[in-house]
Amino acid sequence: MVSAAHVIAHLGGVARGTLLQQYGFSRTSLSRAVRAGEIVRIRPGVFATHDADRALVAAAEHGGSLTCAQALMLHGVWTLQTTTDAHVWLGGHGRSHHSECRCVSHYFAGRAALGLAPLEDALVHVYLCAGDEMFFAALESALAQRKIPHAARARIRRRLPIAAHWLVDLARSDAASGLESLLRLRLHLCGIRMECQVVIRTVGRVDFVIEDRLILEADGRGNHDDERHRHRDLVRDAAASALGYETLRFDYAQIIHAWPSVEAAVIAAVVRLRERD
Numbered sequence: 001m002v003s004a005a006h007v008i009a010h011l012g013g014v015a016r017g018t019l020l021q022q023y024g025f026s027r028t029s030l031s032r033a034v035r036a037g038e039i040v041r042i043r044p045g046v047f048a049t050h051d052a053d054r055a056l057v058a059a060a061e062h063g064g065s066l067t068c069a070q071a072l073m074l075h076g077v078w079t080l081q082t083t084t085d086a087h088v089w090l091g092g093h094g095r096s097h098h099s100e101c102r103c104v105s106h107y108f109a110g111r112a113a114l115g116l117a118p119l120e121d122a123l124v125h126v127y128l129c130a131g132d133e134m135f136f137a138a139l140e141s142a143l144a145q146r147k148i149p150h151a152a153r154a155r156i157r158r159r160l161p162i163a164a165h166w167l168v169d170l171a172r173s174d175a176a177s178g179l180e181s182l183l184r185l186r187l188h189l190c191g192i193r194m195e196c197q198v199v200i201r202t203v204g205r206v207d208f209v210i211e212d213r214l215i216l217e218a219d220g221r222g223n224h225d226d227e228r229h230r231h232r233d234l235v236r237d238a239a240a241s242a243l244g245y246e247t248l249r250f251d252y253a254q255i256i257h258a259w260p261s262v263e264a265a266v267i268a269a270v271v272r273l274r275e276r277d
Helices: 004-010 017-021 027-035 054-062 068-074 119-130 132-144 150-159 162-170 178-189 227-242 252-257 259-276
Strands: 014-016 040-043 046-048 065-067 087-089 104-106 195-200 204-210 214-219 246-251
Touching: 004 014, 004 017, 004 027, 004 046, 014 017, 014 054, 017 027, 017 046, 027 040, 040 054, 046 054, 054 065, 054 068, 054 087, 065 068, 065 119, 068 087, 068 119, 087 119, 104 119, 119 132, 119 150, 132 162, 132 178, 150 162, 162 178, 178 204, 178 214, 178 252, 178 259, 204 227, 204 259, 214 227, 214 259, 227 246, 246 252, 246 259, 252 259
Parallel strands: 087 104, 214 246
Antiparallel strands: 014 046, 040 046, 065 087, 195 204, 204 214
16 A cells, blocks of 8 residues: 555655545544654644655745745756745745744745645746846746746746846746856846857857857856866867957856956956957
8 A cells, every 4th residue: 555655755745634635544544654653744734754855844834835946946946045944935815834933934926735836936936036136047947957838938927027027038048057147147237248058169169259259158166176177178268269269267156256356357358359349
């Protein structure tokens, strides 16, 4: 016989007792499974597996679905994680069951079930909660992984405020990382247009090219921790220079924590290129 723990795991790690009863588990059998240590009762009528994600459990304890950045991470979508506190979607009229906690309650419209908020909902919520940059980077990550089909993209756009529609229109499906998404969005707001994912003879594919002569590369956290990656980048930069390109390369810390210096470097390089014409 299939165990309650197996069914709860299949449902995402947390489940209401009323739902489990539809799978043939009575209140008595669920209580027996709790006493045997097979599952955990996290509040009256709500159960979890022992290895359920802690943020999901916190959201269920609170009374709703895990959403925003932590939900996007569980969906496999890149996002800027700004807090370790669970953001919980309670629907338009839900209520919190926690008396003292650090959860962030969201009363966004819709019906919030227990567990993980659907990806479309989490993307809309992260815009409403955290704004343009987190939403844009997450949306491009989801698009690149083919997790958001065309119809879903249109639904997300309709659910956002009109002032945010341009973010959906700007988003591409070929961004290789969240850093690339942030770099492109921020430079777009500076009035700088870039070609994305450009293949250059003898160099290979580069992240961005500005005005046919300036290459921009966004390097992930661990890119330069590996000496082989560092050597490869130097070889690529030398090949680009031989073709007349200038290369600017920025890492995670620069883009996330020292953006003004990145912006100043790019603008100065663009000015130099234009003065040579």
